Structure formats: C-alpha cells, structure tokens
Amino acid sequence: QSALSQPPSVSGSPGQTVTISCTGTSSDIGSYNSVSWYQQSPGTAPKLMLHEFSIRPSGVPDRFSGSKSGNTASLTISGLQAEDEADYYCSSHTTTSTYVFGTGTKVTVL
Amino acid sequence: VQLVESGGGLVQSGGSLRLSCAASGLTFSGYWMHWVRQAPGKGLVWISQISPNGDRSTYADSVRGRITVSRDNAKNTVYLQMNSLSAEDSAVYYCARGYQWGCDYWGQGTLVTVSS
Numbered sequence: 001q002s003a004l005s006q007p008p009s010v011s012g013s014p015g016q017t018v019t020i021s022c023t024g025t026s027s028d029i030g031s032y033n034s035v036s037w038y039q040q041s042p043g044t045a046p047k048l049m050l051h052e053f054s055i056r057p058s059g060v061p062d063r064f065s066g067s068k069s070g071n072t073a074s075l076t077i078s079g080l081q082a083e084d085e086a087d088y089y090c091s092s093h094t095t096t097s098t099y100v101f102g103t104g105t106k107v108t109v110l
Numbered sequence: 111v112q113l114v115e116s117g118g119g120l121v122q123s124g125g126s127l128r129l130s131c132a133a134s135g136l137t138f139s140g141y142w143m144h145w146v147r148q149a150p151g152k153g154l155v156w157i158s159q160i161s162p163n164g165d166r167s168t169y170a171d172s173v174r175g176r177i178t179v180s181r182d183n184a185k186n187t188v189y190l191q192m193n194s195l196s197a198e199d200s201a202v203y204y205c206a207r208g209y210q211w212g213c214d215y216w217g218q219g220t221l222v223t224v225s226s
Contacts, residue, residue: 001170001171003153003155032211033211034211035211036211036212036213038154038212038213040154045204045216045217045218045219046146046154046204046206046213046216047216048209048212048213048214050212051209051210051211051212051214052210052211052212055210057214089153089154091154091156091212093211096168097168098156098159098168098169098170099144099156099159100156101146101153101154101155101156102153103153104153104154
C-alpha cells in the first residue's frame, strides 16, 4: 500500500487561507468516506483534527475544514494562526481493511 | 485520560521486542486499537489494528508475518509482538484508539532502536 501523496510544504501569512491536498486511489480515498487529518508538532503525538473528511472533534477550531473530490481529499485552514504551524498528515481506510497515511505536509506561518 | 506505551529500547538486528500500551481514564474495550510508527524525521506509518474483542486484526504489508497485535481487555492493554527486527523497524511506536475511521487518543510513543 503506497502512502497517500501530499505536498511537502505549504505556507501562508497570518489570516490567510491554506489548503493541503491528499491524493490517493480508488482503493482508499475513492472508496470510503474515511479520511482523517492529523496535526503533529515536533516531539509530540499526532492530534486528530478531522475525521470522515470534514467532521471536527470537540475542541478543534472551525477554521479547519475538509472536503473530498474523487480520489483526493483536502484540508483547508482559514484564518491561519501562528499556532497552526505544524506537520499535517492525512489517513484513509483501504479496501484491504488496512489504513494508509499521507506523506505529510509542513505548514509554515510566515 | 491517557495511553501509555512501554517496552521500547535497543535491540539487535534479528531480535524481538514486545510493546505494551496501557489505557486509563478512557473506554478501551469497545474500540479498535491501532499501532502507528514514525522513524526519526520521517512520516507516520500505520502498521496494525485489532478489533474490540481481539478476534480480528490487520497489518501493513511491511510488517505482516513479523508482527502480531493482541489485547487484554481485562487489563486495558494492547500489545505488539515484533520479531525478526531490522534497522528499518527503528522508530517511535504509537498506540492509538480508533474512532470513526480515525484515531482520537494517542500515546506519547515508545522508541525502538534496532542495531546492526
């Protein structure tokens, strides 16, 4: 199972909007509404930001949103804040009953 | 509310290691549990999951046949038995609770270093 493809990095100024793409195949993203997004700061465990493409767990700011089109999922951060600087990973369930993570994207707040 | 991994350390190539993940303050027995690893400076890699009652488990291709996941709901603990370890298995290993196709609670991770 190959990793889902994400851009290595994205950046934006405070208040701007950034979008991270996550491209898979018909065997993962394209088959299920099961994409999750995680935020990971250096030296810490990942934190669930979205599940089932666009559902925010309690406590996650509403500036984080998600969508899907075909085999690609996207995470959008609106009104970027300094605290959003971190690595972001997508994840999807697959048709072989496993999971696969994306390659990761570093978000830099300029 | 926490998951605490233990059992990591330094092991020689070809050796074995058993990791544990103990849950406290959260519901454990009704949830799938996952293991995810992260090599230093690298991305997250999903490696295994186990069903709530332990009767089903799945593995990533990279570890299938060398790694076995199990759980003891009476002890609120999930285990990862790793055999035939190589340098490529060196990583921080996280356990996490499955939730709605994602993982909502994560441990702090335990470091496994395989020396050649």
